[in-house]
Amino acid sequence: MDAITQLQSRTWPAEGAARVPFWVYSDQNVYGREQERIFSGPNWSYVALEAEIPNPYDFIRANIGDKPVVVTRDGNGSVNVFANHCAHRGVVFCRHARGNAQRFICPYHQWTYDSTGMLVAMPFRRGYKGKGGMDPEFKLQEHGAEALKVAVRNGVIFASFDFAVPPLEDFLGPKMLGYFDRVFDGRELEILGYMRQRIPCNWKFMFENIKDPYHASVLHVFLITFGLFRLDQRSAVEMDETGRHAALISRKGEQMINEATLEMANFREDLKLNDPRLIEPAREFPGDATVVMQTIFPNVIVQQQSNTLAMRQMVTRGPHAFDLNWTFFGFKDDTPELRQRRIRQANLMGPAGLVSVDDSEVLALSQEGAEVFPDTDAVLEMGGRSTADTDHMVTEAGVRAFYKHYMEVMGFDHAG
Amino acid sequence: MTMLVEAQPQASVAPMASLQELHFEIERLNSEYARVLDSERFEEFPELFVEDCLYRVVPRENHLLGLPIAVIHCESKGMIKDRVNAARESTMAEPRTLRHFITNTRILESGDEVIRAEANVLVVQTMINRMTEIVLSGFYLDRIVRSGDRLRFKERLCIYDSLLLPTSLIAPV
Numbered sequence: 001m002d003a004i005t006q007l008q009s010r011t012w013p014a015e016g017a018a019r020v021p022f023w024v025y026s027d028q029n030v031y032g033r034e035q036e037r038i039f040s041g042p043n044w045s046y047v048a049l050e051a052e053i054p055n056p057y058d059f060i061r062a063n064i065g066d067k068p069v070v071v072t073r074d075g076n077g078s079v080n081v082f083a084n085h086c087a088h089r090g091v092v093f094c095r096h097a098r099g100n101a102q103r104f105i106c107p108y109h110q111w112t113y114d115s116t117g118m119l120v121a122m123p124f125r126r127g128y129k130g131k132g133g134m135d136p137e138f139k140l141q142e143h144g145a146e147a148l149k150v151a152v153r154n155g156v157i158f159a160s161f162d163f164a165v166p167p168l169e170d171f172l173g174p175k176m177l178g179y180f181d182r183v184f185d186g187r188e189l190e191i192l193g194y195m196r197q198r199i200p201c202n203w204k205f206m207f208e209n210i211k212d213p214y215h216a217s218v219l220h221v222f223l224i225t226f227g228l229f230r231l232d233q234r235s236a237v238e239m240d241e242t243g244r245h246a247a248l249i250s251r252k253g254e255q256m257i258n259e260a261t262l263e264m265a266n267f268r269e270d271l272k273l274n275d276p277r278l279i280e281p282a283r284e285f286p287g288d289a290t291v292v293m294q295t296i297f298p299n300v301i302v303q304q305q306s307n308t309l310a311m312r313q314m315v316t317r318g319p320h321a322f323d324l325n326w327t328f329f330g331f332k333d334d335t336p337e338l339r340q341r342r343i344r345q346a347n348l349m350g351p352a353g354l355v356s357v358d359d360s361e362v363l364a365l366s367q368e369g370a371e372v373f374p375d376t377d378a379v380l381e382m383g384g385r386s387t388a389d390t391d392h393m394v395t396e397a398g399v400r401a402f403y404k405h406y407m408e409v410m411g412f413d414h415a416g
Numbered sequence: 417m418t419m420l421v422e423a424q425p426q427a428s429v430a431p432m433a434s435l436q437e438l439h440f441e442i443e444r445l446n447s448e449y450a451r452v453l454d455s456e457r458f459e460e461f462p463e464l465f466v467e468d469c470l471y472r473v474v475p476r477e478n479h480l481l482g483l484p485i486a487v488i489h490c491e492s493k494g495m496i497k498d499r500v501n502a503a504r505e506s507t508m509a510e511p512r513t514l515r516h517f518i519t520n521t522r523i524l525e526s527g528d529e530v531i532r533a534e535a536n537v538l539v540v541q542t543m544i545n546r547m548t549e550i551v552l553s554g555f556y557l558d559r560i561v562r563s564g565d566r567l568r569f570k571e572r573l574c575i576y577d578s579l580l581l582p583t584s585l586i587a588p589v
Contacts (some may be wrong), residue, residue, distance in 0.1 A: 059484060097477070145457065193478040193484060193486070194478060194579075195581075198580045198582050221505070221507075222502060222506050268506065272505065274492075274495070274497045275498055277495075323580060339484075341486050343486070344491070346487075347488065347499070349493075351585050352581075352585035353487075353585070354502045354507070357509060358508040358509075360583050362508065383586060408514050
């Protein structure tokens with residue numbers, strides 16, 4: 001069976017988005033179609049923050065799906081994104097993670113690109129002593145590095161390989177745009193640092209994890225015990241029209257016992273912090289939500305957990321692994337005290353995060369179980385089978401909404 | 417950009433014999449540090465630090481760019497206690513055995529109050545169903561003081577080169 005036939009023979013279970021067949025996490029052909037239709041399709045992928053390239057000719061590398069790109073600020077101050085893929089022989093020509101450069105020279109044959117990705121020079125274009133060289137008809141301007149469409153909103157840079165992508169604001173929809181602008185309100189950002197980890201699991205498990213508030217109230221001892229995120233607090237799950245983006249919204253409570261904690265086997269009344277500064281939040285955003293975790297399809301999670309703010313960018317590494325690149329930030333006008341809170345609270349996040357470690361570990365275990373049982377299905381029925389917004393967290397509606405959209409984009413019809 | 421990694425040892429006021437002794441004492445502190453972590457004697461770990469201390473595990477890119485975020489950031493002995501308690505009590509993690517290799521100890525400055533030193537570190541882990549793998553490689557940048565009858569850390573930075581950590585880091589390194 002060739003790859004296409006094999007993929008066409010895949011049928012989604014009759015229950016629709018209330019089931020997820022485990023082959024979506026391990027099938028190389030599914031992965032190939034995701035790269036084509038999702039990461040290279042008409043979607044906006046997060047690539048960088050403007051604060052990472054503040055000056056003319058600054059650049060930084062990023063990935064969309066598994067494809068490497070370069071994000072630059074050109075001499076006019078505009079942001080450009082182009083494929084890190086030489087138009088000649090395909091070489092990943094930008095080798096530094098970040099820097100400042102007016103020219104990018106491919107090391108192989110020295111094809112030279114400017115900061116917008118235009119091909120501007122190459123050695124021996126006219127040959128040597130009348131011999132060889134490029135065809136006289138060869139035009140440099142037709143052979144630049146592949147340019148991507150770029151959108152910048154309040155300091156955040158998105159890019160798309162597909163120029164038919166709708167405007168960023170329409171892509172996010174009004175509700176998700178509201179949560180986005182809540183954090184990115186136009187104030188100048190300050191980069192506070194990076195963390196990076198490779199997790200041996202399919203990228204969708206990560207995305208689902210931040211659309212699933214149900215797990216947070218049972219898995220995360222730290223969150224439950226210190227009342228940072230619990231399903232007995234006033235909370236909500238909201239999606240955009242398509243279901244691809246979502247926001248989990250919660251309010252901080254106390255370390256308290258009630259009928260909900262009886263269901264939380266991991267609640268630990270006996271745990272106390274020696275230095276409570278670790279989790280002391282300061283209110284900084286309008287409204288009373290203390291946590292908003294937003295998944296922006298297809299590749300980023302915007303984290304606002306108390307005072308720790310981060311972009312969590314996912315880079316796919318085949319169906320079996322992805323890299324999670326965390327960019328922590330604050331605002332230029334932060335007081336030194338607030339900045340210090342952000343640094344302290346980052347202890348909860350990242351590869352050594354007092355909370356995030358549980359997720360990374362469980363994600364690896366999810367993959368271990370999923371890839372060897374491709375023909376069984378995950379059951380997603382917490383909160384029924386609805387994909388609508390909820391005013392509580394005892395639900396998997398966000399995950400179902402995501403799979404409803406995923407099935408459409410990927411062309412998977414369900415049986416029955 | 418601070419390139420402390422390139423710092424040269426300064427002329428010491430101490431005579432050679434006591435410098436050798438100090439070198440040996442620092443190596444003994446590092447061995448103790450490795451033993452405590454490798455054998456998961458987490459309750460002993462905070463005692464390797466003085467009360468008012470700083471312990472951070474920092475990706476090298478943040479260190480070089482002068483960015484303040486660390487994957488582990490403890491600015492008091494209390495926070496170190498909370499970190500090791502969490503590793504033991506509140507973290508869901510696959511069981512693993514860690515081993516630290518601390519080498520190339522170098523005294524940068526042996527002042528009367530504070531000794532500045534560095535050392536290379538390699539940490540490997542062994543888990544069920546997996547080959548032994550490298551967690552990180554990097555170096556320690558330390559400020560060490562004499563407290564009671566022994567040396568303790570006033571400040572320990574673990575600056576790691578391995579930007580991509582494999583899945584997660586559970587305990588201090």
